[in-house]
Amino acid sequence: MCESGEFPGSGRGTEPACWEAVPADPAHFPAIRRELGAWAAGTGADAARVEAIMLATYEALANVASHAYDSSGVVEVHAHVPTESRVEVVVRDRGRWRPPSTSSADDSAPGGRGLVLIRSLADHVEVSTGAGGTTVRMVWNR
């Protein structure tokens, strides 16, 4: 999605933005959400959409930091505009967090409230978990 050499926040207009090999440590997340917010605004998204993208992505990162790894690991964020009418953000880790069932009434389960936010803030969400890790794909239609 992102060619090597691109750096965070380099996206302009519909250019993708990527954050690779980010330590799954909450200390790194505020900078990413701000850079992602700037990128999203650059795609022409309105303020509410930018806010939704920032919060949903932050919650996906928070899940990784909370549940994906025993000690340390990395996470990547890819943001792009696959078609003129869509914004897509993918958060991928190599860990083993299991997304809580959203059918459960217990939204206080670890990650439960965050996932409720993600599913409500994005127009479309896919969570796929496998041996290689977990991918959260969030799509916003314009």
Next chain:
Amino acid sequence: MDQRERSLARVACCGIVAPVVTSDSFVQTQGAEPAALSTAVRWHDTTAVVTVVGEVDMLTAPQLDEVLAEVLDRQPAKLVVDLTEVGFFASAGLSALVAAYQQAGGNTALRVVATNSATVRPLQITALDRKIPVLPSVDEAVSGG
């Protein structure tokens, strides 16, 4: 007035002389802007108002947790959490409010003041606003039932 607060600074606010406790924390990220949160506690008789300014996320929510727990330990009749100046509010912040709600039990009436979408939306999405009344101003939260 709580005796423990006598040593604290006194400032005039809104016509009421009240002790103020402030705490600022700047959680430094590596090579990036800090995630900053500051809190201030004001007492109006038996009502405590905690004013929160900044961003509430995984890094800063423990500070909010701590402040709310400390205030609730003093068993105010009402605790107003003012999020008017909060520009980012993640699920960690919601969890802090849920913990406060649980600690408050039937002893303290918990109220939240939220006016911008960064705070109102997460409260609505998770239906926390049905458990904790969310009001548009501190005055209404303090004076209302």
